[in-house]
Amino acid sequence: MGAGLPPLTTLRAFEAAARLNSFSRAAEDIHLTPSAISHQIKALEEYLGVRLFVRNGKRQVTLTREGAFLSQHVSAALTSMGEAADALRRGQRNRLTVSVLPSFAARWLMPRIGLFVDRHPGLDLTIRSTTAHADFLRDEVDLAIRFGTGQWPNLQAELFMHDALFPVCSPRLLRGKKARQISDLKDWAWLESDPEGWERWFAAADAALPRGKRRLDFGDASLALQAAIDGSGIALTRQSIAERELASGAVVRLFPAIAAASQYSYYFVWPAKATLTQNGVAFRDWLLAQIGPTDRGG
Template structure:
């Protein structure tokens, strides 16, 4: 087994290789950000350790010895091998990780339940799903691709429309002992759950109900929390289709009436242009577009 403790000082080896390549201590010092004196000191220490002259000095002139030339070639090849191994490792690491950001409600209710199907096709890929309502600095936070619910204006990013959405009332079948509103007017008089930024008034107008926006009570900051409260029978919620669809399919929620209003904002795929150079990002994008097409 090799004893790596017998290796000469690695900093000295790097200094010597640069000096040998340039045949000049000053230029070697500039390359690796050291002083001329530091290069000279490390080369002399290496010569003393090896008990071999690596350079012949004639005043300010410097000439490498045959032994030095041979040793420098071996070091250069070794450093190149290390650099190539590190590059392969970096590429391999980048190819095996995918970082996705999404608003919490969409991540929890729509994306996360479906991601298993994507991972089945790429079992060696590590997928990181981050949920946040805040704008993301993709490069600084090492995020590859994101899904946002907004107006599609994300400067400096590639933006693709994924799908729109719509709102309609949903309620637990167990709410009020199963005695659910039979008309929109009865619904307006019920206890209505609200989510910040998703008002009831547009639905009231579409349903022909002369009612004002509810006031008082608990206002949720996240649509998935609103849906959870409705499932728990706390009241009737104005559900966003993408968020409540799974609960309707499993019978945890029931849709009230066939009246719905379109959302004024939509879901967008957002990513830096450089992200599409990664095969895992391209694969996720294609899979996501296919999933959305199938869900329509």
């Protein structure tokens, strides 16, 4: 053990108590008894010769000035050790776990993923489709693809792909009738997943947004597109979500000369203090090869 380093069991108990401001909750967090936590804290205080907590009643504790100083360094050290151990553990297995949005996974990634799997036959790939932000340590996620501004605390974000918004519908919906003017769009129900999408598209078209228009919010881009495929109305969709359906003719694009830049873009995301794994780098590079430099903004 290094010179001046207290027993690690006391530091683990101290970190939990400092984080939770309670010996009893710390005991639950690291599966010890409250008396064991109290004993470890007392041993650490005796070792350092300083008081680390002020007891506030039976359950609450508050860090002293010395305790706050120690907490800052212990928390950072334990986090660093945990990340290092996790990186080593992951490196021993040929695996990759990626977190993506359900709409992006279903409409853009899944039609392509077989190509990546064929190139890496020995890799165990897990795609986690969820709207929730990944907890990289708890969920053992190596890489995430997020749709947003690129600003997330404690995470490194690298631009993957821009996107564009435009209206589409099933050819059956038109029944031979063409939308010759933008005002003709009012004749059909509007399907959406982004409440501000239609406003952005009408602004790009330099046209007034109709008031009181019936709009069905699905909360998910893939669901809104599927409703358009089924003939339920006109969906304001993203290029990334609808490209396969446009190519197959399942939907047609209305006013193809007009598109609005999406408010958000796709980003590769991983912990700021972590190095992207070798498999993560391979997956990122493969995805970038699937798009053109224009889509990435390069």
